[in-house]
Every structure is written in structure tokens, then in C-alpha cells.
Amino acid sequence: MSMRLRIGLTGLFMLAGSFFLLAVAIPTLFLARRFYSEVIVRWMGQVVLRFWSIDYTTYYSEPLPDRQTIYIANHTSTLDVMLLMALALPRARFFLSGSLRRLLVPAIIGYTIGIFWTVSQRFPERRRKIFQRADRILRRTGDSVFLSPEGKCVTTGEIGPFNKGSFHLATSLKAPIVPIYIHIPLEMQGWRGYHAHPGHVGVYFLPAINTSLWRLEDLETNRDRVHDLYVRVHDAIRADGRVPVDLSIEPPQPKVMRAAV
Numbered sequence: 001m002s003m004r005l006r007i008g009l010t011g012l013f014m015l016a017g018s019f020f021l022l023a024v025a026i027p028t029l030f031l032a033r034r035f036y037s038e039v040i041v042r043w044m045g046q047v048v049l050r051f052w053s054i055d056y057t058t059y060y061s062e063p064l065p066d067r068q069t070i071y072i073a074n075h076t077s078t079l080d081v082m083l084l085m086a087l088a089l090p091r092a093r094f095f096l097s098g099s100l101r102r103l104l105v106p107a108i109i110g111y112t113i114g115i116f117w118t119v120s121q122r123f124p125e126r127r128r129k130i131f132q133r134a135d136r137i138l139r140r141t142g143d144s145v146f147l148s149p150e151g152k153c154v155t156t157g158e159i160g161p162f163n164k165g166s167f168h169l170a171t172s173l174k175a176p177i178v179p180i181y182i183h184i185p186l187e188m189q190g191w192r193g194y195h196a197h198p199g200h201v202g203v204y205f206l207p208a209i210n211t212s213l214w215r216l217e218d219l220e221t222n223r224d225r226v227h228d229l230y231v232r233v234h235d236a237i238r239a240d241g242r243v244p245v246d247l248s249i250e251p252p253q254p255k256v257m258r259a260a261v
Contacts, residue, residue: 010048011105017044018108025112037113038088045085053198054188056083061207061247064090064178068142069208070170073180074159074230075148077189079196080182083203084146092144095134095165121151121163131165135172145169149223157186159230167223171216176208179226181233181243206233206247225249 021040025032049055071089073080084094098117100106110117116134119126138145147166154160170177181204188199206229214222229249236244 006052010051013047013051014044014105017047018105021112022108030112033112033114034091037092038090041085041109041113042088045082045087048082049086052196054079054082054196054201056086056201056203058087058203058205059243060205061243062205064205065176065208068138068173068175069144070166070173070175070177070211071144071146071180072149072166072177072226073146073182074234075150075153076155076157076182077153077184077196079184079189079201080148080153083182083201087203089144089146091142092146093138094145095147116145127165131169135169138169138173144175149226155189159227159234162223162227164219164223167214167219167226168216170211171214171219171222174212174214176210177226178208179206179229180204181206181230181237183237202237204233204237204243206243209249 017040021036021044024040025036028035069092071092073084093114093116094110095116095118096106096110098119101110101117109115116130116137118130121127134145137143147169149162149166150160151163151165152160166177169175183202183204185199185201188197188201209226211222226249229247233243233247236242
């Protein structure tokens with residue numbers, strides 16, 4: 001089967017799946033968000049991965065928290081989207097670029113499962129209001145949420161810089177962060193995953209990070225600590241295919257006040 005035909009069939013399936021999702025959501029008054037996300041959308045993601053001969057294994061350092069959780073992951077390929085659909089993170093909502101609302105399939109899926117649509121970093125005031133609204137909704141519902149701290153697809157083969165939004169939200173909600181490291185071999189990705197090749201993906205759920213004592217004053221420090229964890233995991237898996245033994249993050253150093261002499 002040619003690559004163009006495969007891409008075309010994938011698009012048709014996603015379009016049909018989104019219309020099916022909408023057909024289920026309308027009579028249920030859009031009230032069964034978890035069913036839409038964790039059953040229908042999960043099935044869509046699994047079918048697409050199977051169609052492209054891509055399988056994955058999930059590795060858990062510990063059981064997932066049984067409370068509201070902030071899930072984050074590195075973002076190296078468009079394959080990440082299908083993987084996240086297939087994973088069906090429990091009770092999780094998602095942040096996604098608002099530009100994708102112009103496309104029919106992401107718009108239908110996004111509005112049905114309650115995605116928070118974001119804007120570019122060039123509009124900090126609009127982003128601040130979006131995150132404030134998300135904070136209020138998550139505080140009221142107790143839902144979990146997924147964000148990519150890189151904020152974009154990073155195809156350099158490295159871990160990109162992290163934005164602060166994920167960590168601001170975790171600090172405000174006092175919800176644990178579960179870092180997810182997605183390892184997609186470079187030979188599988190093609191160009192950003194659009195021309196994906198068959199292969200195996202590793203999805204690593206790292207230990208939950210307690211944020212109950214985090215303060216907004218330490219926001220950038222905490223962001224950098226988590227970024228350093230991702231770099232360590234990324235380098236270790238790239239070197240020998242295994243996560244490092246130490247998956248902790250260093251606590252922020254206390255600020256020492258020195259008297260002026």
C-alpha cells in the first residue's frame with residue numbers, strides 16, 4: 001500500500017470516527033466526557049496505530065495516583081497524539097493548540113472531550129486567561145489534565161525547553177505531576193511522524209512528583225528540575241535503552257539571606 005493511500009485512509013477513518021463520536025455525544029447531551037475520551041477516542045487511536053503497524057509498551061514506575069493529576073510528556077512526533085488517544089489517561093482533559101480548531105476532525109474531538117484550546121506564546125495575556133479558566137474548571141471538577149511542557153513538536157532529537165504553564169497549574173492545584181517519557185526511535189518517525197514507519201514505542205510513566213509544598217516563587221526552579229529529569233531519562237534510554245535508577249528531582253535550594261556589611 002502506498003504512503004499516500006495509507007495517509008488518505010487514515011484521514012477517512014478519523015473523519016468517520018469523529019462523526020460517530022458526535023453521533024454518540026448529541027443524544028447523551030455531551031455529558032459522558034469520560035466515555036467519549038476513554039472508550040471511543042481510545043479505540044480510534046488504537047486502530048490508527050495498528051493500521052500503521054505501530055505497537056507500544058507502557059512501563060510504570062508505580063501505580064498512577066488515584067486523585068487529580070497533572071500529566072506531562074515530551075513531544076517529538078505527531079505519533080504522540082495517537083499514543084495519548086490510545087492510552088486513555090484516567091479522567092484526563094487536554095491542552096491543544098487552538099489553531100487545530102480550523103480542522104474538522106480535531107475540532108469535533110476537541111469540543112466533545114473538553115479540550116482547553118491554547119494560543120501562541122506571543123499572546124501572554126490571552127494564555128494567562130486560558131490557564132486561569134482551566135484552573136477554575138479543574139478545581140471544580142477534580143479532573144486530571146495533560147499538557148506538553150515543550151509546547152510544540154521538537155524534532156531535534158533532544159528535549160526542548162519547557163514552558164511554565166504546566167508547573168504553574170500544578171502549583172496552584174497542588175496536584176501531583178506524573179511525567180511521561182515517550183521514546184519513539186528516530187527511524188520510525190519519518191518527518192515529524194507524518195510518514196511513520198512500523199516499529200515499537202516505549203511509554204514510561206515516571207514516579208509522581210509531589211507538588212504540595214511548591215510555591216509560585218520557585219516556579220522556574222521547579223520547571224528546570226523536571227526538565228533535568230527528562231534530559232537524564234532521555235540520555236539514559238538513548239545510551240542503553242533503560243531508564244536511570246535515580247528518578248528523583250533535587251529539591252530547590254533554600255534561599256540564604258546574607259547581611260550586608
